[in-house]
Amino acid sequence: MKLEKITKEAKNNARRHYDDACATAHALDLVGERWALLVIRELMLGPRRFSDLRTNLPGISANVLTQRLEGLEAAGIVIRRKLPPPAAAQVYELTEWGYQSEPIFQSLGRWAARSPTHDPSLPFSAVSLMLSLRTMIDPARARGRDIRVGFRIGEETYAGRVSEGQIAIERAALDNVDLVFSGTAPAIARAIYAGQELSALESEGVLQIDGDRTLAKRFVSLFPLPPKAEIPGG
Amino acid sequence: MKLEKITKEAKNNARRHYDDACATAHALDLVGERWALLVIRELMLGPRRFSDLRTNLPGISANVLTQRLEGLEAAGIVIRRKLPPPAAAQVYELTEWGYQSEPIFQSLGRWAARSPTHDPSLPFSAVSLMLSLRTMIDPARARGRDIRVGFRIGEETYAGRVSEGQIAIERAALDNVDLVFSGTAPAIARAIYAGQELSALESEGVLQIDGDRTLAKRFVSLFPLPPKAEIPGG
């Protein structure tokens, strides 16, 4: 039993890697496997349990999630903790270095937003929507604004604050916010990125806005999408 | 014959993808397959031929390289061109949007440079070394400097210019440079990143420096490595 485990681990360590001193290639050795970056993304706004990760990563299978978490833990990117009683659940959390990978998501997201084949009508996790706000905010439009905004998505709430051209977001209770968007992540995304009328989404029943409507309109206008790339001969 | 090709293409189009509206996930659909980003990296400093790519990507096989180039071309990231006679060779080149992926390499490289398991003694392609200079230059140290530097790596030459805290680099002839490093990419990397004595590398015969030695020392000092990440319990 023990021996089997050891050989298995040896196998994992000897897994495919690029023989390349380039730091980018090394990054791909660390997080280039399928699903790895998306697992990190889901942890980017704080610790999560195995099943949280599973439900927010449409399509990942349990064994692959296990493997990725083991690999990320071995690499020093993720750490697993047992929550103190009474919660007593096990959670996975990024290490400090793990959290520092956020610029990777921003550069990937900003670039891919220009893709001609990007389909924003697919499922959208709450975390990725929140992260996308950090990525896509237009500092020029946001400068001078100070808006406290809340989001209620399923069971979870996120609190954000626009200031100095940036937006800070964390998983937190909705105290002291000027504005709350409640709904599914895709619905909120339609309001912010597809530019759909807030009132239309509300009558559809997929979105609810509490607070100053004008402020809400101003808020969603802070997140313009870049123009699609023009593909020669495409 | 034709039918087979069509079914194969249909298969390729229907290949594994994340069902996720997040732009980061879409980026991974585009460039998340093994080798894809490294192929793009090799094209980042200008067009290359199939065999250039092969020799600079240690370990990629011809059929995988073909598949990646097809996929990247279909995605609008790479375009293939036939060089005019007499060269008449076929080359692969990034589209404008493809070139805009450079920040992805920078964020990956900067982050992975902190990895405790990064081994800089592996093979190093000329392009990745040149790109790493753009990524790792310390603007604070570089500000106020104006240095024209050349690199001769194998058959190729690269010309760089430090100015305004940045370094611009292109594949170009070595006219008008203050300083030339000649040698293999790993040797130059040892001088710049491992902080090895230039004179030691020269007596070893792996590096040659033409130009002002003091300037060379100043140049290599512009590229400090970040501290390794501390892994809790690692």
Added chain:
DNA sequence: CTGTATCCGTGTTGATACTG
């Protein structure tokens, strides 16, 4: 010489079912 196509052994991935 520069790629492309095909075959094949092997390892990785993912769907389903199952266990503590």
Added chain:
DNA sequence: CAGTATCAACACGGATACAG
């Protein structure tokens, strides 16, 4: 809830043969 076991499908990489 948090994973493990099993198995089929696929992707990878190497070799080789082929085309312009």
